[in-house]
Amino acid sequence: MAPPLELSRRRFLTGAAALAGTAFLASCAATPGGAGANARTLQFWHLLSGADGVTMSGLLDAVNGAQNDYRIRPTVLAWGEPYYTKLAMAAAGGRAPDVSIMHASRVVGYAPGGLLDTWDTGRLAELGVSADNFPDAVWNKGFIGDDLYSIALDAHPFILMYNTDICGEAGVLDADGKLLPVGSPDEFLELVRSVAAVSQSHGLSYGYLGDGAQMWRLFYTLYTQHGIEMELPQGGPAEIDDDAALASLTFMQQLLDDELAARSADYQSAIAEFATGRSGLFLTGVWELRSMQQAGLPIDATIIPTLFGTPSVYADSHAFTLPHQSAPDEASRDLVYRFVADILKGSFDWAEAGHIPAYLPVTQSPAYAELLPQAHYAEAAELVRYDPPAWFTGSGSRFQADFGAAVQNVLLQGADPAAALSRFRARIDQQLQTPNPADPDGSAGGAA
Known part of the structure; x- marks a missing residue:
């Protein structure tokens, strides 16, 4: 941080x-x-x-x-x-x-x-x-x-793991045993729906509750799939594409409907759901691979499908x-x-x-x-998108926590995505006007 x-x-x-x-x-x-x-x-x-x-x-x-x-x-x-x-x-x-x-x-x-x-x-x-x-x-x-x-x-990117037994039963694997390709939000929702139909709990496990980093990882993957990145110049204002941000957050809201994926899952409960074979898909970081293999699951993994036109993954x-x-x-x-x-x-x-x-x-x-x-x-290593550079962004940062505080109720209670993004933008603009405490000149900008 x-x-x-x-x-x-x-x-x-x-x-x-x-x-x-x-x-x-x-x-x-x-x-x-x-x-x-x-x-x-x-x-x-x-x-x-x-x-x-x-x-x-x-x-x-x-x-x-x-x-x-x-x-x-x-x-x-x-x-x-x-x-x-x-x-x-x-x-x-x-x-x-x-x-x-x-x-x-x-x-x-x-x-x-x-x-x-x-x-x-x-x-x-x-x-x-x-x-x-x-x-x-x-x-x-x-x-x-x-x-x-x-x-x-x-x-270390955010990826999609899947249980090959469950996904095979759902009919969403190709002849080589890999997930069928999907290229739009609607196609991905339909794929998860097919997996949910044969799963004990939900089609997809995704834990986010109280975890701004988890919300940000998925959001920024989807946002950058629009072919753009956020720009955070020192002094502000933040350069955020409203349409791309709204589409990305709205899709996340659709996914968490308590049927496709749990609306109130935290990180550990999502891990437990997938690790015990009660779901067929798992949005997570690569760092969870070893624990899933130790659980003895029949798993495979892939990059998160390109749903908004441009292959991109948060990492x-x-x-x-x-x-x-x-x-x-x-x-x-x-x-x-x-x-x-x-x-x-x-x-x-x-x-x-x-x-x-x-x-x-x-x-x-x-x-x-x-x-x-x-x-x-x-291939994710060729497609990585890091946090937009600024002195206050990055893994474990307050920036990611601020994002979670702004958008959590969109996912948990169905709150208005546009209003949440407006709160997030206001917070970032405030941060951009604050000098970097590690820079004696206060001149650190957002461009790397």
């Missing part, structure tokens, strides 16, 4: 020293690996927990054990606001870790104030990390102007960044470049967790083609 509005740069600076001690203590646990006794230790902060945390630990063990020059010592901090606030304070004080993970959508809020250092694209290219090895949208997201601030490990990326250091050790920094290149080249296991590796040699490999259902939605 972006730092809370009341957290000034002065408070970042005054908290940095205390934070540095906290981070040191958190990182003292030993990391298994085969790095030599003379290897340099690189401090790596990330916010990955649960299954993702386990997978990342495996990747770190692999890179630590494959060479003798560096040893990664990870520090795992709480997801969301705690992580981003602590990272900002450490960078403001110039005592940050050597490398960190951020959501790509959050970088624009941190770079203008000098909280992040830039990557040397020439050095990266020497290590086989360049634009040619990434989907265009994913690579380009790392730039602000001409400077590269983040390098994506993955794309974010876990991305490597260089938190600002007042006097970086050049030898350690060069080893950070090697570490990132090593992780990217060895990121196949990250794909097994459901994410789409950003490094194309991995996703274009014969082994990845056999990894199912991941290979069935890999």
Whole structure:
């Protein structure tokens, strides 16, 4: 999340020293690996927990054990606001870790104030990390102007999972066992209706109640399928296409009618409904793939169908960044470049967790083609749409919560979509007039 509005740069600076001690203590646990006794230790902060945390630990063990020059010592901090606030304070004080993970959508809020250092694209290219090895949208997201601030490990899009047994009984699979193509809102509603007719509960599981991020993920997928994106220039006003926004939100309202999908489902109840075989379709992020496979479901997955003309999917990326250091050790920094290149080249296991590796040699490999259902939605990496860039947007941000607060009653109680979108626009225009608290000049704009 972006730092809370009341957290000034002065408070970042005054908290940095205390934070540095906290981070040191958190990182003292030993990391298994085969790095030599003379290897340099690189401090790596990330916010990955649960299954993702386990997978990342495996990747770190692999890179630590494959060479003798560096040893990664990870520090795992709480997801969301705690992580981003602590990272900002450490960078403001110039005592940050050597490398960190951020959501790509959050970088624009941190770079203008000098909280992040830039990557040397020439050095990266020497290590086989360049634009040619990434989907265009994913690579380009790392730039602000001409400077590269983040390098994506993955794309993690919003997708559509489906139970092949239930969908097969509903007659909505083709000869290859994949969902029949649909190309309009009405066709998708009819597909869900067919699945609902043979499901124990609903045709589609989609949990959103109290979760602005879930509402935003689906909404922005549908909105960008109109072939447009929101523009949020600093100072405002927000550039939002009213017709596209209204069509997208109205469709979501139609979907949640308590027959096709539950009108009052939260995230966990939607997971439980699909995981227990009581629904045939599931709108979710790729990060839920492993838990569904562990449930023993007969599942497949695909990108969300193109309902409004332009293939597009909401996504974010876990991305490597260089938190600002007042006097970086050049030898350690060069080893950070090697570490990132090593992780990217060895990121196949990250794909097994459901994410789409950003490094194309991995996703274009014969082994990845056999990894199912991941290979069935890999094209999403070419179609990703991130949050509209602004200092207050991005994964886990207040922006997504504000969207949920504005539109939840449209989905839950049938409130007027146009009025809800008007409230959302007013809130965003207010935010656009507020300076970025991480930027001492207050000059951070919305354009990346």
